[in-house]
Structure formats: structure tokens, C-alpha cells
Amino acid sequence: MPVRALWWKDGALHLLDQRALPGRAVVLHLRSAEAVARAIRTLTVRGAPAIGVAAAYGMVLAARAGRPGRERAAKVLRATRPTAHDLFVGIETVRSAWERGDDPLEAADLYRAAIVDECHRIGEAGAPLFARAKQVLTHCNAGALATVEWGTALAPIRVARQRGADLFVWVDETRPLLQGSRLTAWELAREKIPHAVIADNAAGYYLATGAVDAVIVGADRIARNGDFANKVGTYEKAVVAKENGVPFYVAAPWSTFDARRANGRSIPVEQRDEDEVLTLAGRRLAPRASHGRNPAFDVTPSRYVTAFVTPDGVVRPARLASAIPRAR
Amino acid sequence: MPVRALWWKDGALHLLDQRALPGRAVVLHLRSAEAVARAIRTLTVRGAPAIGVAAAYGMVLAARAGRPGRERAAKVLRATRPTAHDLFVGIETVRSAWERGDDPLEAADLYRAAIVDECHRIGEAGAPLFARAKQVLTHCNAGALATVEWGTALAPIRVARQRGADLFVWVDETRPLLQGSRLTAWELAREKIPHAVIADNAAGYYLATGAVDAVIVGADRIARNGDFANKVGTYEKAVVAKENGVPFYVAAPWSTFDARRANGRSIPVEQRDEDEVLTLAGRRLAPRASHGRNPAFDVTPSRYVTAFVTPDGVVRPARLASAIPRAR
Numbered sequence: 226m227p228v229r230a231l232w233w234k235d236g237a238l239h240l241l242d243q244r245a246l247p248g249r250a251v252v253l254h255l256r257s258a259e260a261v262a263r264a265i266r267t268l269t270v271r272g273a274p275a276i277g278v279a280a281a282y283g284m285v286l287a288a289r290a291g292r293p294g295r296e297r298a299a300k301v302l303r304a305t306r307p308t309a310h311d312l313f314v315g316i317e318t319v320r321s322a323w324e325r326g327d328d329p330l331e332a333a334d335l336y337r338a339a340i341v342d343e344c345h346r347i348g349e350a351g352a353p354l355f356a357r358a359k360q361v362l363t364h365c366n367a368g369a370l371a372t373v374e375w376g377t378a379l380a381p382i383r384v385a386r387q388r389g390a391d392l393f394v395w396v397d398e399t400r401p402l403l404q405g406s407r408l409t410a411w412e413l414a415r416e417k418i419p420h421a422v423i424a425d426n427a428a429g430y431y432l433a434t435g436a437v438d439a440v441i442v443g444a445d446r447i448a449r450n451g452d453f454a455n456k457v458g459t460y461e462k463a464v465v466a467k468e469n470g471v472p473f474y475v476a477a478p479w480s481t482f483d484a485r486r487a488n489g490r491s492i493p494v495e496q497r498d499e500d501e502v503l504t505l506a507g508r509r510l511a512p513r514a515s516h517g518r519n520p521a522f523d524v525t526p527s528r529y530v531t532a533f534v535t536p537d538g539v540v541r542p543a544r545l546a547s548a549i550p551r552a553r
Numbered sequence: 554m555p556v557r558a559l560w561w562k563d564g565a566l567h568l569l570d571q572r573a574l575p576g577r578a579v580v581l582h583l584r585s586a587e588a589v590a591r592a593i594r595t596l597t598v599r600g601a602p603a604i605g606v607a608a609a610y611g612m613v614l615a616a617r618a619g620r621p622g623r624e625r626a627a628k629v630l631r632a633t634r635p636t637a638h639d640l641f642v643g644i645e646t647v648r649s650a651w652e653r654g655d656d657p658l659e660a661a662d663l664y665r666a667a668i669v670d671e672c673h674r675i676g677e678a679g680a681p682l683f684a685r686a687k688q689v690l691t692h693c694n695a696g697a698l699a700t701v702e703w704g705t706a707l708a709p710i711r712v713a714r715q716r717g718a719d720l721f722v723w724v725d726e727t728r729p730l731l732q733g734s735r736l737t738a739w740e741l742a743r744e745k746i747p748h749a750v751i752a753d754n755a756a757g758y759y760l761a762t763g764a765v766d767a768v769i770v771g772a773d774r775i776a777r778n779g780d781f782a783n784k785v786g787t788y789e790k791a792v793v794a795k796e797n798g799v800p801f802y803v804a805a806p807w808s809t810f811d812a813r814r815a816n817g818r819s820i821p822v823e824q825r826d827e828d829e830v831l832t833l834a835g836r837r838l839a840p841r842a843s844h845g846r847n848p849a850f851d852v853t854p855s856r857y858v859t860a861f862v863t864p865d866g867v868v869r870p871a872r873l874a875s876a877i878p879r880a881r
Contacts, residue, residue: 247840395846398830398838400728400752406831406839414842422845424728424830426753426786430822430851433788458754460761461789468792494758502726502752503734505833510726511734512575514742517750518723523758 228369228412230275231282233334236289238282240270243370247411258287258298265305265312268402272371273445273481274340277311281333284319288329295323307493308454308522310446311480337373343478343536344375351381351441351476351534355390358438358472362395362428365456366408367443367476377443377476379412381534386418394420395437397428399456401501401519425458432462432469440466441474441534447482449549451527451542452489457520463529476534484549489524497521556697556740558603559610561662564617566610568598571698575739586615586626593633593640596730600699601773601809602668605639609661612647616657623651635821636782636850638774639808665701671806671864672703679709679769679804679862683718686766686800690723690756693784694736695771695804705771705804707740709862714746722748723765725756727784729829729847753786760790760797768794769802769862775810777877779855779870780817785848791857804862812877817852825849 231240238261242251253269255261261283264270270279280302287298299320306312315336322332355361365371367378375383386392394413399405406422413420423431431437440462447453453475466473486492499517503510511517527542540548559568563582566589570579581597583589589611592598598607608630615626627648634640643664650660683689693699695706703711714720722741727733734750741748751759759765768790775781781803794801814820827845831838839845855870868876 248837396843398728400726400754403838406843406845410839410843414840420843422827422830422839422843424753424785424847426728426784426789427846427848427851429789429792430785430848431846433851456754457752457758461754461757461793464757464796465789465792468796502750506836508834508836509576510731511738511750512742515724515734515738515748515750517734518755518759519752520755520758523755523761 227374228415230272230370230373231270231279233282238279238286240264240279241370242269243271243408244269247407256286257290258283258293258301261286262301262305272366273309273311273443274344274372274377274478275370276306276309277315277480278337278340278373280312281315281319281336284316284323285329285333288323295320306495308445308495310483314480340372340478340480341374344372344377344380346536347377347476347478347534348375348380348384350536350538351474352384352388354439354474354539355381355385355392359391360393360395360436360438362397362431362437362440362462363409364397364405364442364459364462365399366404368409368412370408370412371443377478378441380476381441382418392418394418395428395431396420396422397425397458398422399458400425404456428462429465432465432471437471439472439474441476444475444477444481445522446492447475447477448486448489448492449484449546450488451530451533451545452524454489454492454494454522454524457523460523460525463525467529472531473529474532474534475530478536479550482549489526492524494524495521555702556743558600558698558701559598559607561610566607566614568592568607569698570597571599571736572597575735584614585618586611586621586629589614590629590633600694601637601639601771602672602700602705602806603698604634604637605643605808606665606668606701608640609643609647609664612644612651613657613661616651623648634823636773636823638811642808668700668806668808669702672700672705672708674864675705675804675806675862676703676708676712678864678866679802680712680716682767682802682867683709683713683720687719688721688723688764688766690725690759690765690768690790691737692725692733692770692787692790693727694732696737696740698736698740699771705806706769708804709769710746720746722746723756723759724748724750725753725786726750727786728753732784756790757793760793760799765799767800767802769804772803772805772809773850774820775803775805776814776817776820777812777874778816779858779861779873780852782817782820782822782850782852785851788851788853791853795857800859801857802860802862803858806864807878810877817854820852822852823849
């Protein structure tokens with residue numbers, strides 16, 4: 226049974242509590258827009274495409290409950306996290322259907338299905354890149370948990386593997402919240418895809434010693450010129466990959482592309498609580514007198530990107546602007 | 554009272570248990586070469602200059618106990634960790650004194666005093682670099698805990714601060730063993746030097762957004778051409794610093810320089826237990842089915858180094874070979 230991050234059932238949004246993984250697989254049933262907003266803010270559900278779908282169902286819950294009102298619900302859900310473009314696309318898809326008098330649930334279901342389909346097509350488009358790249362590095366979790374099903378960065382790996390590719394995945398643990406060691410490793414272990422978890426610091430060691438043939442990551446927001454925001458640390462990996470001549474791929478559905486943004490300079494970067502860095506599982510790591518800083522994302526200029534893996538094919542940065550569908 | 558990593562007293566090597574910091578300041582009394590070897594292997598004492606001094610006293614303990622014999626003790630201590638050059642210098646200093654019939658304790662005391670003096674001179678030599686660099690990034694712990702007193706990377710920061718410089722230190726937490734958030738932050742907090750702990754992944758974000766004026770790190774082994782080994786992750790920071798035009802300094806006493814090694818290609822990199830990455834404080838982070846890889850160091854080519862801060866001044870990589878004292 227493939228992993229799914231979330232699904233609609235019996236009038237509620239069901240989702241896997243990603244804070245509890247890999248230790249426990251807990252399914253939560255959310256029944257209000259506010260509960261969905263809280264789940265997004267606390268990273269109970271995370272990953273740009275997945276929070277877009279979750280927020281779409283948050284709008285459905287508001288429409289069904291009759292509260293909060295349409296614009297209020299959209300506002301509450303938009304305020305959860307500033308960086309992922311998909312969040313705003315998911316909310317707007319259902320908000321505008323609701324405004325037109327269309328069925329919000331049908332709009333959300335169609336949006337979810339489109340994301341799943343696009344992720345599968347990302348897998349098909351990207352798989353040939355890994356026919357010869359045996360050792361692949363990924364950062365954070367851009368798997369099924371981040372996208373409902375298939376994943377973005379992990380989709381080409383899954384499809385290449387189904388086609389018989391002999392792949393090994395280097396998994397950055399991805400401090401502070403360990404989406405790599407907790408979530409990506411969990412997805413890979415379930416499917417018996419060979420992998421090793423490494424400290425984020427060790428990625429450079431493996432890139433420099435010839436142990437990485439390609440890097441692939443997801444994204445939270447991609448500007449028209451190809452500059453993109455993704456989990457903090459992505460920028461370092463991209464710079465070091467380029468320095469070592471290792472191809473660097475970014476996989477994303479169209480909902481992640483922010484076609485109205487010319488470049489990455491003004492992408493908002495969420496700053497999260499210092500305790501995510503200073504503590505782990507309630508245990509204080511740093512001295513009590515020390516403070517921390519915790520940007521959740523960084524912005525990588527497009528010159529470090531070899532190509533984008535989109536639902537409609539592999540696109541070089543120079544051709545990206547013309548490849549983004551008009552409708553976005 | 555300044556921090557000291559270790560000292561000799563009442564016939565025993567006293568050292569701060571660095572595994573217990575910052576939570577508890579526990580002083581251990583070691584009374585055999587084997588106990589010192591164990592302390593080095595388990596990172597109870599760590600930092601290249603400090604393990605060199607600890608191993609020197611390990612030889613003293615063997616000489617006083619009459620066991621293990623001189624060559625056996627040297628062998629046991631050398632086998633603890635392969636990367637730090639200082640370890641071998643510290644052992645050889647006392648081994649050769651013992652062989653000559655000189656007093657081993659006097660040789661160890663002189664070695665310790667020389668390291669402390671060199672670290673202080675590193676501070677004096679490097680402080681002018683930070684007269685205008687307000688925001689400094691450091692990786693791992695290259696403070697008093699790593700060097701007996703003063704530190705290597707932290708020595709110029711301490712001296713600049715005594716001279717009135719208004720400094721702020723970005724502290725990489727330094728996974729997997731958190732020498733940054735546990736030890737560097739502890740040293741800085743004790744002296745009320747403003748600082749913030751960040752995930753290693755966030756260093757690139759701050760380097761790219763103009764929030765870092767200079768990077769300074771210690772080293773475990775420096776080849777004649779300036780290639781150097783240091784805590785894993787150093788290489789990524791050096792590449793990203795250069796990419797952003799931020800000066801990158803490496804501070805070390807002469808015991809860290811391996812003058813017989815032409816370049817960094819053959820520096821041995823210690824591979825440590827995967828559990829250091831997969832668990833934290835006994836808590837499993839990754840799925841049980843996942844494995845990890847854990848190189849403790851990486852090697853940074855000298856082209857990324859702006860200058861070395863040595864006891865005898867600031868030296869550009871191109872001039873390094875001729876600056877290393879003949880005796881080493």
C-alpha cells in the first residue's frame with residue numbers, strides 16, 4: 226500500500242500526523258478550517274503540494290460548516306505559512322469555486338487529483354535522468370508525505386526504480402526538524418529502496434568525493450526565472466553540487482511555480498521558533514543563556530539548477546518562463 | 554575564571570567531560586594511558602590541540618605506572634583517532650623525551666604550555682581581522698575546550714572583544730555531535746559574547762544574505778599546500794563563503810600542520826558510528842530499518858582559504874609552505 230499524506234473521508238480531512246513519524250503512524254481527522262490551519266502551522270502536514278491540498282479541504286470544511294465565512298477562511302489558511310506557493314493556489318482554487326457557486330468539495334477533489342497526477346507525471350518525466358545516476362542525494366522530504374502521493378523529488382526515483390534502476394539515495398537528515406531522517410528515510414525504508422541517512426554537514430563530503438551522481442530536491446516556490454525557495458540548506462547543496470559538476474534537479478508540480486514573480490529576491494522566507502534549533506524532543510541542546518535563529522527556507526538562484534522536472538517534462542532554467550502554463 | 558579543557562594535578566590528568574556539557578560540568582580524573590585513550594576515542598576530550606595535550610599526559614601516566622611500555626603506550630594512544638595531526642605530535646613529544654631519559658611530565662607540561670602560548674598568539678595575530686568584521690560564523694568548537702585555553706578560531710574573537718570590538722557570532726550547531734550548540738555556545742555564553750545558534754543548513758542563508766562578514770574555523774590537520782581537514786561540514790561553509798565573497802580563515806597552532814604532507818588528498822578521514830547520526834541522547838530519530846553514514850571530517854582545498862591564522866601571524870595559502878617552522 227503506497228503512502229498517502231492525506232485524504233477526504235466521511236466529511237473530514239484525514240491526515241497522517243507527520244510529527245509522530247517514523248515512530249508512530251497516527252491518523253488525525255480534521256473537521257474545521259481552523260484545525261487545518263493549525264495542522265499546517267505546526268507541520269502536522271507539510272510539504273508545499275500537500276499543504277496546498279490540505280488548505281483546499283480546509284476551505285471545504287468552512288463551506289460545509291457555514292463558518293468561518295469564505296473570505297475569512299481563506300485569510301486564516303493563507304496566514305499559516307508564507308513561503309509555499311501551493312498553499313495560496315490550493316486556497317484560491319476552492320475559494321473561487323465557492324464564490325462561483327460550484328461545489329467546493331468537487332473543486333478540492335479535482336485539485337487533489339491534479340496534484341497526484343502531476344506528481345506521477347514528474348516521476349515519468351524525471352525517471353530517465355536516473356537511468357545512469359546510481360547515487361542520488363536529496364534534502365528534506367519531497368516524497369508522498371509532502372505531496373499526497375508519489376512525491377516530487379522522490380517520484381522520479383520511484384519510477385526509475387520500478388523500471389529496474391539500481392539506485393542508492395543519500396538522505397540529508399535535514400535539521401532542525403529532521404524531515405530527511407524521519408520522513409524520507411521512512412518512505413524509502415517502506416519500499417526497500419537502499420539509502421543512508423547523513424548529517425546535513427556530510428553532503429559536501431560525499432559530493433566532493435564522487436559519491437553523488439545527481440541531486441534532486443522539491444521546492445516551495447519557484448519564480449519565473451527559476452530562482453526557487455526550498456527547505457533551508459538546499460542553497461548550500463546546490464552551490465556545492467555545481468562546484469563539483471554534479472547535476473542539480475528541482476522537481477515540482479505547476480502549483481509551486483509563481484509565474485508573477487520575476488525572480489527569487491522577494492520570496493518571503495518564514496522564520497520559525499528558535500526552540501526548533503535549541504531543543505530536540507523536549508531536550509535542551511544549547512545552554513539556557515543562548516538564543517537561536519531559525520529560517521525555515523533559503524532561496525537558490527537558478528544558475529545552480531541544471532533543470533526543473535515538471536509534469537510536462539524536463540525544462541532548463543533558460544526555457545522555464547515560456548514553459549509555465551499561462552493559467553497560473 | 555576562563556575555561557580550561559584539561560590540567561595535570563596530583564598525578565592525574567583532570568579533564569572536563571565534554572559529553573556532559575552544557576548540562577553539567579563534570580571533571581574526570583584519568584590515571585592511565587588506557588583511560589586517556591578511551592576519553593579521546595569517546596570524545597570526552599576533543600579538538601585537535603586538546604587531544605594532543607591529553608595524549609601527551611597519557612604517555613606521562615604510562616611512564617609513571619611502568620605500564621604499558623613506552624612504545625605500546627604510544628601505539629594505544631595513536632590508534633584512538635586518525636585525523637588530528639596534533640595527536641601524533643603530542644604523543645611523539647613525550648615519547649622521544651622518555652626515550653632520551655628526560656622527564657616525561659616536564660615534556661608534557663612544556664608541550665601544554667606551548668599550545669596555550671600559541672593559541673594566545675593566534676588570538677593576537679587574528680584579532681585585527683575582526684576589528685571591522687562584525688558578524689562572524691564559526692563551525693564546530695574551536696574554543697578553549699578544543700585547545701586547553703583560548704581556542705584557535707575563538708582566540709581572535711576573544712582578543713578582539715577584549716579590545717572593544719563589537720562582535721556577533723553565528724554558531725553552527727554542528728551535527729551530529731552538536732559541538733557548536735553544546736560547546737561553542739557554552740563558551741560564548743559564559744563570556745557574554747553575543748551569539749546565535751543556527752542549524753548547519755542555515756549558514757548558507759546567512760552567508761548569501763549579507764549577514765556574515767567573515768568565517769573562522771579551526772583545523773585537525775593542514776597539509777603543506779594549505780588543504781586542511783576539519784569537522785565535517787567545514788568544506789560546505791568554505792565553498793559557500795567563497796561563492797559569496799566572504800573571507801574564510803583557518804586558525805591553528807603549528808602542531809596541526811603536517812609539513813610532510815604535500816596536499817589534502819590523502820588525509821585520513823575518520824568514519825564514526827552510524828548511531829551518532831541515527832539517534833540523539835538515546836532517542837532514535839530515523840526508522841529502525843534505515844542505516845547511516847558518518848564521516849567525522851571533510852577536507853577543504855586551500856583555494857577556499859583566505860588566510861591561515863598562525864601563532865606567528867596571518868599567512869596566505871601561497872606563502873604557507875615557507876612559513877611552517879622547519880622542526881615540524
